[in-house]
Amino acid sequence: MENMPFDDRIITYSKNLHHFAIGFTNNPDDANDLVQDTYVKAIRYANLYTEGTNLKAWLYTILKNTYFNNYRSNQYHSKVVTVTEDYQPHQLLKSSTTNAGVETLISEDINKALMMLPEEYSLPFLRYFEGYKYLEIAEEFCIPIGTVKTRIHMARKILKSKLRMYC
Incomplete structure (x- = not known):
């Protein structure tokens, strides 16, 4: 598997990453976006990956950090709060x-x-x-x-x- 190009190797983990992302987002569409962002960052920072180390763990770490940095904060900003009270x-x-x-x-x-x-x-x-x-x-x-x-x-x-x- 190490003979494969880097892009092809990371794609082999798409199913695992998607299940991991669902655990964070609880939404299939958001999970797909999160996995996509993970791939973009993995390709962008491929030079930081050390050959011979656990690629799956490296991708999981990118996914987790991406979620914590982007999706969780956006989740709070995108919610609409409605309060209905009777005022005197x-x-x-x-x-x-x-x-x-x-x-x-x-x-x-x-x-x-x-x-x-x-x-x-x-x-x-x-x-x-x-x-x-x-x-x-x-x-x-x-x-x-x-x-x-x-x-x-x-x-x-x-x-x-x-x-x-x-x-």
Whole structure:
């Protein structure tokens, strides 16, 4: 058999390779493609095959590596995932785009809720919302940092209760 040309020798293993490929792909068409790719690589890299070694094992290794490098990754990319769930209107509000009218109404509700806050809560909260640090707010209002944290926490709690329809 070693007197045969390399191309003819690798073809003699086609049935074995096909059975091996079916084990990976579970699909006869994909197995045929995998065997074809294996032959292309075997011919391309024939110079790397050492005469006298196990040709069948060499071809199996090429097939296995080809599968792991190409077919398995393509399998994940080609699948279509469909998810059907029933969504509630409040869930859609967070994910859908809104028009300017809805945004205006939401802004008005937020502003009303902010106006209802006591000044001792609203001023530290607004400074925090603007990006000031607790220490900077404490220094500006000449109050302890713990008081700043408490007032911001209370402002959040009040706003959350006033705006719970948007949560």
